[in-house]
Structures are given as structure tokens and as C-alpha cells.
Amino acid sequence: MQLLWNLYRAFFTIGALTxxxxxxxxxxxxxxxxxxxxxxxxEELLNYFAIGQCTPGIIAVNTATFVGYKQKGIAGGIAATLGVISPSIVIIVLIAMLLENFMDILWVQHAFAGIRVAVCALIVSSVIKLAKSNLKKWWHIALAVCGFIVVALFGLSPVYVVVACAVLSFIFGKKVNAA
Amino acid sequence: MSELLILCLEFLKTGLFAVGGGLATLPFLTQMQEKYQWFTAMDLANMIAVSESTPGPIGVNMATYVGYTTYGVGGALTATLSLVFPSLVIIMAIAKVMDKYQKNPLIQNMFSFMRPAVTGLIAAAGFSVLKIALFKEAATFLASFNWIAIALFAVLLVCTQLKKLKKLHPIVFIAVGAVIGILLKM
Known part of the structure; x- marks a missing residue:
């Protein structure tokens, strides 16, 4: 029980301070x-982190689940996961409540108009970073362009793109990655 | 179907198919916005901003915010717990064979296909935020350009690429955006 509490607390701290x-x-x-x-x-931590990137979901949460599970099985995995998400729930709900009341103020609206522009710049810069590390071969670029077109222009669910990638990888994976 | 149940199903889907971290959930959120109209595209852009500038993993923050906006505190809890549930199950199921899983050529191949595609998906989500932040409703195409916003965007984007400013925390860019927004009455 003490270990579960420690897991929850450690990951609560991590969630609250990152x-x-x-x-x-x-x-x-x-x-x-x-x-x-x-x-x-x-070393193990870096390994957990790497595995967290190769499983669906939020990397921080995946790492928490993994560390917790290794320490105390299923209960440990759940304690660590709840720990890492708890601060977000509290903080975001509080801010959302506050903003609901402030959104009518004119200068808050101006601020958010500027903030949205900053968010665009941040997202585009993330995309540039991702593109640099993920798009190295012609078929990488083709996949990215297809993903973009299918979702941005045809409004298809991203789920189809992810599933299609899994299927394609089973068919062509060996061939293109060996080349 | 009640909103809470839809919210739960949508975020289970997001948790299962969002591969590559927090930002990968963004295409799912824009999809949700278009499909259900629980909130406007502008609300979503604001939620992203708040999620980037508060503590906690950005993917979790965005889920909580979307959940709260849709269905209050119950929605926040439902969305966040649904988001993490699939990976919780998957990780515990494969924890014992983790090393083998990670080195398995089938899995490696799969991720070599998913990573590039997800880059395109995130770009698509960014595109829908761009439309809201940099353009306005107008009769003609040319009149729809919000030139002040586009200029600010260009300057900030260049800043994110500069060696010296690259390492700055996103919250700095967001604060600059807020100040300029207020000063220029954007």
C-alpha cells in the first residue's frame, strides 16, 4: 500500500512540474x-521512454504505466497512471472555470487572438521538427502527404490512416525497409 | 446516445490510435470538433494554447479541457480516463515481453510507416488551427486574410527556427502572442 501511494505521489509530482x-x-x-x-x-528509464513512444497513447502516461507495473503489477500501473494525470485534471478544470468567466472581457479576447497565432507558430515548428526526423525517404514523404490530404481535405478520420499504415507495413514493410 | 458516452468512446479511440505522443491526439480533437460541434474551432485553438502553457503532458491537458468544455467536471474525468485506458491495458499486456516487442521487425516496420503518416496528420490538424487564427470570415478570398495575424505568425515562426530562440519554452511564445494581441487589439 505504501509503495502504491509512493508511486502515485512520485508521478503526481512529475505531472505537476513538467x-x-x-x-x-x-x-x-x-x-x-x-x-x-x-x-x-x-538506462532502464530511457528504455521505458523509448517503448512509450512505440505504443499508442501519451508518452508520459505510457512511461508512468510501465514504471508502475514493473514495481507493483497492475495496481502499480494504475496508481502511477492516475498520479501522472491527476494534476492535469485539477489544473485544467480550474483554469477552464476561470476562463469561462473572463472570456467576455475584451482584452482577454485580444490576448487569445494573439495566443492562437503563437500556437500556430508552435504547431508548425513541431511539424518541421517531426518532418526533419521522420521524413527521410521518398515513401515517407508520400505517406505524410497522403495522411495530410486524406484528413485535411477529405475530412476522413485519422484512424483510417493509422490502420492503413499498419496494413501497408505488413505488405511492404520488409521490402522498403530492407532497401 | 448521451454526450458522456460519445465522449468516452471518442477518447478511447483517440487513446488507441494516437501514436507518437500528445500532439498526435490533435487530429482526433479537430475531427471531434467538426463532427459534434460541442465547441468551436476557435475554442479548440484556445484549449491548445492553455494546454501548452500549463503543467502536465499536453495530450492529457487537451483531453481534460475538451471533456470539461463538453460536459463539465464529469466530462473532464471521462475524457481523460478514456484517453489513458487503452495504453494502460496495452502496456500491462506487453510489459513482460517488452524488449521482444520493441525489437520485433513487424512492430518496427509498422512504426516506420506510422511516424511519417502521423507527421502528415499533425500537419493537417495544424492547418485547421491556422485557418481559424490567420483568416477571418469575409466575402472575398483576399479580404479574408488577417494580415496582422499572418505577419505575427511569420515573425514567431522564424523565431522558433532561430538557433538562439529555438530552446525557449513554448510558454514564452504564447506570452508574446498574448501581449501583442492586447497591444494591437487583434
């Missing part, structure tokens, strides 16, 4: 998981 997720959380993970609680070595 901004943005992804690699930004690695230092926090190291501090709590490796240095403080000694639940894994640094």
Missing part, C-alpha cells in the same frame, strides 16, 4: 524515478 511533456519530462523522471526512489536505472 510543462509540455515529451523529452521535457526526462529530467523530472530521472530525479524522481532514478535518484529519489531508485525504481530503475537511468
Amino acid at each position: 510543462f509540455g511533456g515529451g523529452y521535457a519530462m526526462l529530467p523530472m523522471l530521472e530525479r524522481e524515478i532514478v535518484n529519489k526512489h531508485k525504481w530503475s536505472t537511468n
Whole structure:
């Protein structure tokens, strides 16, 4: 029981103190998981993190589930996962409640008009970063363009794209990745 | 079907098919917006901004916010728990064979196909946010350009690519956007 509580608390701290997720959380993970609680070595942690990227879902959450499960089975996985999502739920709900009341104020609306533009720049810069690391061969580019067109222009669900990629990889994966 | 049940199903789907981290959930959220109209595209853009500038994984934050906007606190809990449920099950199911799973050529091939496609999906989601932030309703195509916003976008995008400014936290860009928005009455 003590271990479950510790798992919940450690991942609560990680969720509450990291901004943005992804690699930004690695230092926090190291501090709590490796240095403080000694639940894994640094190498194991990086490995968990890598696996978190190869499974569906949020990488931070996947890493939490994995660390928790390794420590205390299913209950541990659930405790760690609930820990990492709890701060988000509390913080976002509070902010959403506040903003509901402030959205009618004119200067708040102006601020958000500017903020939306900043968000565009951030998303495009993320796409550029992703494109640099993920689009290295001609068929990578073809897949990205198809994904974009199918969703942006034809409004199809992204689910179809992901499933189609799985199917295509079974048929052509060996051939194109060996080439 | 009640909204709460739809919310649950939609986020289970998102959790199962969003591959590659928080931003990969974005195409699913834009899809939800278009399909159900629980909130406007502009609301969604605001939610992304708040999710990027508050603590916690951005994917979880966005799910909580969308859930809250749709159905209050119950919606926030439903959306977030539904989002993490699929990966929770998957990870615990494969935890014992994790190393084999990660090195399995079939899995590696699958991800070599999914990563590029997901890049396109995120670009598509970005495109729908771009439409809201940089354009306005207008009679003609040319009149629909929001030039101030486009200029600000260009400057900020260049900044995100500059070596010195690249490492800045997203919250800095968001704060700059807010200040300029207020000063220019955007």
C-alpha cells in the first residue's frame, strides 16, 4: 500500500512540474524515478521512454504505466497512471472555470487572438521538427502527404490512416525497409 | 446516445490510435470538433494554447479541457480516463515481453510507416488551427486574410527556427502572442 501511494505521489509530482511533456519530462523522471526512489536505472528509464513512444497513447502516461507495473503489477500501473494525470485534471478544470468567466472581457479576447497565432507558430515548428526526423525517404514523404490530404481535405478520420499504415507495413514493410 | 458516452468512446479511440505522443491526439480533437460541434474551432485553438502553457503532458491537458468544455467536471474525468485506458491495458499486456516487442521487425516496420503518416496528420490538424487564427470570415478570398495575424505568425515562426530562440519554452511564445494581441487589439 505504501509503495502504491509512493508511486502515485512520485508521478503526481512529475505531472505537476513538467510543462509540455515529451523529452521535457526526462529530467523530472530521472530525479524522481532514478535518484529519489531508485525504481530503475537511468538506462532502464530511457528504455521505458523509448517503448512509450512505440505504443499508442501519451508518452508520459505510457512511461508512468510501465514504471508502475514493473514495481507493483497492475495496481502499480494504475496508481502511477492516475498520479501522472491527476494534476492535469485539477489544473485544467480550474483554469477552464476561470476562463469561462473572463472570456467576455475584451482584452482577454485580444490576448487569445494573439495566443492562437503563437500556437500556430508552435504547431508548425513541431511539424518541421517531426518532418526533419521522420521524413527521410521518398515513401515517407508520400505517406505524410497522403495522411495530410486524406484528413485535411477529405475530412476522413485519422484512424483510417493509422490502420492503413499498419496494413501497408505488413505488405511492404520488409521490402522498403530492407532497401 | 448521451454526450458522456460519445465522449468516452471518442477518447478511447483517440487513446488507441494516437501514436507518437500528445500532439498526435490533435487530429482526433479537430475531427471531434467538426463532427459534434460541442465547441468551436476557435475554442479548440484556445484549449491548445492553455494546454501548452500549463503543467502536465499536453495530450492529457487537451483531453481534460475538451471533456470539461463538453460536459463539465464529469466530462473532464471521462475524457481523460478514456484517453489513458487503452495504453494502460496495452502496456500491462506487453510489459513482460517488452524488449521482444520493441525489437520485433513487424512492430518496427509498422512504426516506420506510422511516424511519417502521423507527421502528415499533425500537419493537417495544424492547418485547421491556422485557418481559424490567420483568416477571418469575409466575402472575398483576399479580404479574408488577417494580415496582422499572418505577419505575427511569420515573425514567431522564424523565431522558433532561430538557433538562439529555438530552446525557449513554448510558454514564452504564447506570452508574446498574448501581449501583442492586447497591444494591437487583434
